[in-house]
Amino acid sequence: MRRIVRVLFLSLLLVCPACERGRMFRSRFTMNVRCPVCGIVFERGIGEFSGGMAINTVATSSVAVSGAALAFFTNLPVLPLILALTLVSTVFALWFYRHARALWAGILFLTGSVQED
Numbered sequence: 425m426r427r428i429v430r431v432l433f434l435s436l437l438l439v440c441p442a443c444e445r446g447r448m449f450r451s452r453f454t455m456n457v458r459c460p461v462c463g464i465v466f467e468r469g470i471g472e473f474s475g476g477m478a479i480n481t482v483a484t485s486s487v488a489v490s491g492a493a494l495a496f497f498t499n500l501p502v503l504p505l506i507l508a509l510t511l512v513s514t515v516f517a518l519w520f521y522r523h524a525r526a527l528w529a530g531i532l533f534l535t536g537s538v539q540e541d
Contacts, residue, residue, distance in 0.1 A: 431534055435448075435523075435531075436530075440459040440462060443461045446460045448525075449522050449526070455467070455526075467529060468537065476525035476529075479524040479528055480517060480520055480525075483520055484513055484516055487512065491509045491512060
């Protein structure tokens with residue numbers, strides 16, 4: 425259990441789960457194919473990025489739904505709330521993109537789908 429938590433935590437910090445030193449991203453939206461330190465391949469298959477997209481979608485939807493719950497518990501006007509939720513959801517999705525992809529790479533590492541060549 426400690427290993428799982430450590431790997432997922434390192435992934436959220438955008439650090440290689442295998443060597444715990446390499447960076448997973450070389451720029452804001454570009455993930456390294458391999459770890460610059462240990463050489464592990466982060467995503468082997470063509471469609472493996474879709475898991476990160478799913479994590480990002482669920483997290484962004486959770487933020488939006490919890491924000492929408494404000495409409496039921498406060499007297500905030502609906503139109504400004506919708507505009508604010510749109511802005512917050514968009515910014516959150518863009519910010520969380522790298523973390524979601526890295527988290528998915530960490531999950532792939534834990535399941536044995538990601539290994540050194």
